[in-house]
Structures are given as C-alpha cells and as structure tokens.
Amino acid sequence: MKRLFFLLIFILGTQPLCAETNPQAELDLILTGLQERMSLVKTIQTDFVQEKTLSLFNQKVHLKGKIFIQKPGMLAWKVSSPMRYALVINGTDISQWDQDTDQIQSVALARNPSFQVAIQQMQNWFSGSYKSMQGEYYINLISQQPLTLEFIPQEKSAARNFIHKVTVIFQADQEYINEISILEKNGDSTLLKFIDAKLNQEIPAKAWEVKS
C-alpha cells in the first residue's frame, strides 16, 4: 500500500513535468508552421484600419485603406481616409503620391537607406517570415488562441533605437494576421487591423499604379 502511495505521488508529481514542453521548441514549431504556411502565400490584398497615437498630434489618428502585397518585393499601401495617399514599392523603386500635391515622387529604395529599413521592417511583418527575424528580435509566445507573438528588438537590430515592441495577433484560423501593434521607444503607438484579407488571389494591375 505504501509503495502504491509513493507510486501515485510519483506519477501525479511528474505529470506536470511530462505535460510541460520546452517553450523555445514550441515557439520554433509555431514559427516554422507559420513560415511554411506563409511561404505558400504569393499575394495578399486586404483592407486595413490604423489607429496611431503619436506625440506629434493632439488626438489619435485613424486611417483606412488597402494593402496589396505580391512576393517578391511588391507592396502597395493605399490610404483612402482621412486623406488620399499611396505608396508603391515596385521591386527596387519606391513611389509616393498624395491628393494634396497631386505629385508623384519616385526614388530608388537603395538610395534611401533609412526609408529602406522602415519599409523592410513592414514587409517582414506583413509577409510573415518571422522565423528569419529571430536574429533581429527576441520572440515571445504570448498566447496560443488567438496566436499572439511579441517581438522585442535585439541590441544589434536596426529597429532597436525606435521600436520598443511589436505584437502580432493572428486570425483564429492562423491563415493571416489579424492585427499588428507597434509600441515605439518614445511612447508613440500604432495599431493596424487587417479586414477581409484575401490570399493568393490575383492582384489587379491598377493596384500598382501609385496614382489611382
């Protein structure tokens, strides 16, 4: 009986240990799964709403618009409200247009390193290649349902001077991102929500026209 008692205690005592898996291994598994799923995604088109809290402004700023992504290297960011503004990256060049000036400004991405850093960061978040970002960010698994990942820039990261942390929350089916929250070093923050994301659907050519 005494032996049975100890056996029970042993089994019960070790139960949590058996159930508990290595968090890093679990994270790797999740990131690998995400990477594999996202590698199958060639195009993304989604509506978005963005809420910005910037020290630059008195009030929060709300933006609406569309995002188009086509791998590799194509991205269009089109804001429809509160003003019309478009930014299109066509491989190596970046073009901007706004309704106020009605002028298109184009520049080679390579010639503008600071812009390049910012754009590359955003492309990384949108395209979901998070496993490759492990060298730049400490990645933490915040929750499994919905899948929520937190990214904190490492000391050698290009983003460390500006970004405090980035939180990415996925859709319930983990098909695509539901929202991205960016908290900056100076306290500014951005919340970007994706609405009605369509994956692997052909993107109309018009989407790549900066003035449309």
Added chain:
Amino acid sequence: MFVQRHKKLVLGLLALLMLVSLFSLKFIKYNNNIEAMLPADSQVQQAMRFLRESNFSDKLVISLKLNEPDRTTEELISATDQLANAIAGSALVNQVIGSISSADFIQEMIFFLQYSPQLTSPESLAKLDSQLTAAGIKERLSFIYRQSLSLGSAFSVPFLQADPLNLSSSILTNIQKLSQASGYNVTLNRGHFISPDGRSAMIIVKTSVLLTEGFGSRKIVNYLQEKLKTLPNYINADIIAGHMHTVKNEDLIKSDIRLTSIIAALGFILLFLFIFRDWRAMIIFLMPLGAVLITTGVTFLVFKSLSYFVIGLSTVIAGITIDYGIYVYLAVRKAGNHPQTIRNIRPPMICGALTTISVFVVFFFSSVKGYHQLAFFSNFTILLCLGFVLFILPHFIYQETKPPKVKLAVKYNFKLPDGLNLILWLSLIIFMLSTTAHLKFNNDITQFDAAGPQVAKSEEEFQHTWGNQELPAIFVVTAPTLEQAYEINAQVYADALLAVGPENFRSFAQIWPGRKQRQANLDAWIKFWTPEKKRKFRDLLAQQGKQFDFSQSAFSPFDRQLDRPLSLDQDPQNLAFFKQLKDQFVLEKKEECQILSFFPDQEKLITQFSKIQLNYPGSFLVSRKNFSRQISEALSGEFFYLVILALLATLGLMAILLKNFRLTVLAVIPVVTSLAFIGGITGLTGLSLNIPSVIAAMVIIGIVSDYGIFMVYYCKYKYQTGTITAVTLAAVTTLIGAGVLLFAQHPVLFSIGLTLVSGVLSGYLSSLLVIPAAYRLWKVKEDVQD
C-alpha cells in the same frame, strides 16, 4: 706568389666564403617596393609617401557574389555576416566592416542636425526666409503629416520633429555624395554594402599590414583565402587589394629568377662541358657565381634589404663578369700561364672592366635609390670577379699541350671587301635609326605590374559589379594641425567650386568646413533667428498646425535648437557615420594633418587643380595620370643626363686607357651599333622604351665597349691570346645570361632581356665584322711604318 704557394688554402677559403654567402641567403630580406625605383623628385616621392601612409594601403576589399540565380540577397547577407565574423578573429586584422546600421544612421543624423546652425550657409538661410510664410509652413506641415501616417513612420517621425523646415536636405545630400566619393556604386541593404543588382556584397578589411610588406601581405592574403573556403558553394569571393599585387608580383619574380637561373646555369655548364671540354673551365663559371653570392650578402649588409629587380639582374651581371674568366682562360691555355701572358691581356681586360664599371658608377648619380643598389651590386661583383681572374685563376689553369679534340677557335671568312662591309653597316645603322623616329617612351608604372590574369579578371569583375568608373584623383591639403587643415580645405573647396563647379569635387568641407566658416554660419544663424522671427515661426507653426492637429510640443527638438545652438568647440563625437567619412577624408599624423578631396582623374581638371594647388603650400595632387606625368618629367631629364654621363665616362676612359684617337673611335663602333639596334628593334617590334630598357641600354654600353677594346687591341697588337674566340664566347655567355630573361614572365625582366639580347648581339657582330674592316681602311702613319 702567395696564391701559387697556398693554392689549397686559397681554394678552401674561397669555398668557405661562398658557403657562408650561400647560407646567408636564407636570412636576406628582399623587397619589391616600386618606390625604390622611382626618382627622388619631390612631387613623385610626396605622392608615393602619401599612398603608402594613407589609409588605402592598409585595406583589403572582399567582393562576394551569388553564383546561383535562385539564391537571394538575404542568403548573401547572411553569408557576408558569417564571413565578417570569421575574419575578425586575427591579429592581422584591425577591423572588419561588413555592415553599418541604418537605424544608427538615422539616430546619428538626428543628433548631427544639432550642428545645422553651424552648417547652414547664409544663402540657405535666405532661401529659408522665403519659406517662412503661411503657405510655406502649411506645405511643410502637410508633408510631415503625410509622412507621419505612412508606412514605417516610427523611423521617420523623430527626424521630421528635429528638422521640420528640411534644413538638413543639403547636408544629407552632401553626406550621400561624400560617401560615394570613392567612385563605387554601393547601396545599403539592411546596413550591408550591396551592389545595385543585389547579387554582390562587399566587406572591407582593415589590416596592420601595409601593401608594400611582401611577407605580411602573403600572410594576410593566405589568411583571408582560408576563410573564403568556408563560404557556401553558391557564393564566389574575390580579394581586391594592392596586397594581392604584392604577393603575385613576388611569386612571379621568384619563379622567373628560379627559371632563368636554372636555364642560365644549364647553358653555362653545357657551354663549358661541350665547348671547352676541360673540367678546369668550370672554375670560370664558378667565379662569377661566387662573386654574385658574396656580393649579395655584402649588398644586403650595406643596404639592409635587397631589391628583387637587382637580384633579377644578377644573371646579367654574371654574364658580364664571366667574360673576364674566358679572356684569361683562353689566353693561358693558348700562351701558357707566364707573367707575360697575363701582362698582355691585362690592359684590355682592365680597360673593359673600367668602362663597364664607369657605366654602373653613373647610376650613383641618379636620384633613384634602387639604382644605387644596382650600381653597388654590379661594381662589387665586377671588381671581385676581376680580382679572382687576375690573381687566382691563372694558377689553376695550364697551357694546352695536346691538340684539342674540338678546335676552340672562331674564324670568320667573310669575303666582303672592307669598303662594302662598312657601307652595309652604315646602311643598317641608318635604317635602324630611322625606325626610332616613332619610338615611344612608356612611363606608366602599371606596365610593370604582373599580378597575373586571375587578379586582373577579379578586378575587372569588381569594377563591373561596383561601378565601372575610373578611380578619382585626390587633392591633398597638408597643415600642422587639424583645425588649420580644415581652414585650408574650406578655402580650396571654395576655389574648386568657382573653378570646376560643385559636381566635380568631393570635399569634406561640404559637411564639415573650417571653424571660421562654421563661426560665420553660426553668427548668421543667430542674426537670422531674431526674437521676432522666432515668434513669427512659432505662431505660424501653431496656426497652420491646427488643421493637422499637431501638438504644441510636436517640434520641440527643433525649437530647443533655435534658442541653444551647439558650440563650435570640437568635431562631432561618437557618430559612426561622421567617423567613417572622416577616416576616408582626413589623415591625422603625428607631425601633420592631411585632408583629401576627390575629383575625376581628367587631364583638364588636373590642370585646373594644379593651378589651385599652387596657392596652397604643402598641398599636392595624386592621380594616376598625373603621377605618370610627374615620373615622366622627373625621369626624362635625369635619364638624358645619365645616358650622356655614361657615354662620356665610357668614351673618356677609352681615350685615356687606349691613348689613341683611332683606336678609341673604332672601339666605339659596337656601342653605336648596339644603341641603334636597341632603338630600331624596339621600334620594329612595336614595343616602347621604358625605364628598365634604358638602364639595360646603359649596361650594354659597358659590355660592348669591352668587345670593341679587345678587338682594337687584337687588330693593333695581334697577340695570339685567342681574342676573337674569347670575344665570341664572352658574347655567348652574356647572351645566355641576358637571353634567359626572354623566358621571364615579369614585364620588367622581359624588357631588360630584349634590350640586352639585341644590344649584345649587334655589338658583338659589329666588333667582329666592322672593327677589323674599319681598322684596315683607316690607314695611319704607324701602319705604313709597320
């Protein structure tokens, strides 16, 4: 008499001396520093010293390239990082620059904007004034509003807050221009140096090894090549550096010296074994070899290092000095080792040796230090060999008693009449001289660079990948202190702007002028931002910012700067981008400071900057084209003077030693013939003259004048000492020594070989065919009496 009595002792001592010299070769330091071969012209030396001491000479660039089309830039960057980390762990490597952080750059630029008041010119302020209107401010705020809502605004907003009026625009443009001043087309991708097509990456390795250090260069190149082996298969890598040239040139010269020495040794051995067929004849071969060995050690002791070019010429010197042994050997074998035999042969031999020595002595008058070593080496070898053959050799050879198996005699039985012989010779000389009319002199020192096709291919590919542009010329400003150098540099920049415009000159003054200029800018800034103007600006910001909902503190970083601009006291500290640019443009040395500016290496611009340079003592230009011109100017004058001196020395010595005008004139025939043929053959083969070929031509004067002297002695005294055979064998041995250089791959040695072969061959033939004919035709009273 001493040698006669103690033959074994003398032989033993000589053998010991040669063994010691042979052993000492292991400890001799060789150098292939081109600097030693350049004239002491102040501008040339200044340019060379600058290149040696500047930060170009301690850098190696590694160019990595993806060789599989489906590999991505990401993979290239990852491999670049791994390689950079692997390279860093060596005492040979001071720094590895594979990437710079773009985010740091943004942060640093925000900090650098604090210097705007010192760096904004009064002209820019005038332009700014026109923007300080409601419409102007609204336009800027509208732009900032859009940018702050754009993608990646986290990176751009801090910058816009610090510079709402876009004062940094010209500063940023200038920084970008300066970073491209080296002439290469580099883009930054994730902070890495990436080619515009995204297929190549660049790593810069700073080393403690200067490219002029042969041994160190080999170590660093080997080290890097080992590390390159760890790269994945889909990446090719090339090392681009002066160090590669040093290593490859050294390899080639070593291999050439090895090859030519073996061929020459074989040639000499075969010559003596099959022509002389006497084991004692080997002594003739061993004497110059021993003399060269001993001289090598002595020259090293005197000069502390040995030039590869001088060592490369040692076979030629051996070929010259072997002649003396041949003259003595043949004379003794034919007439016996009586004192009279030696007495008969001594005058022409000493006369010949002295004329050769006089030519080399002329090199001591050159401003080129490398030629001093050549002169010392040659003359020491000649004197040593002369001593051997006059005082030692006769005691080891005897008169031939049996009839030789092979008759060692050269006869020439041309039936041409003497007059026709001379006419033919004159015609040939005129023809050869006529072909020299279009002879070119090539001073480009790069023609002597024999780094090989692999290095050339790598460099060509590098140029293609990173911008196929010509390397820029450099305007160097020198001053005792950095602050003074900044001031002069700013003045030079102002002059350059007026002379050639802003697009053709990249100066550090564009982002960091002298203190005076910065003080003037700051004064103008303070004067511009009157309290009224500040109030007006703040009011405008508040008014126009309302429609965009900008907060009151939106632009506080700039606002603070309006009231408290930074002091002028020192250069910006802890800014990596500023340090990198400063490293590229400013050379701080113990005794002076130099600031570099870059401009296209074009003749027209060099002329214009040469004029500007005259206004700034201590400043100078460094350009490949200008460098060639400077060397050309320095050398052309010097070589003209040296050639004349060599000719005068030879002629003077001949006249003094021969004591006869007719003999002197006749002895000069081979000299004239050789010089005409060297010029003619060089012209006919489409080659151009260069410094080594001119040196070789001067050596030829010394060599062929010996043939002339021996032949005129023979014509006059008819001593039966085998003169014609001796001159022929002397020419053959010299031709072996010089001819092997035609097998050399290094352009310098080949050039010398071609000159020597054409000069010796023509000089020899003319001494044999023309001198006797001319001697017979030129009748004088004593001949009639004879």
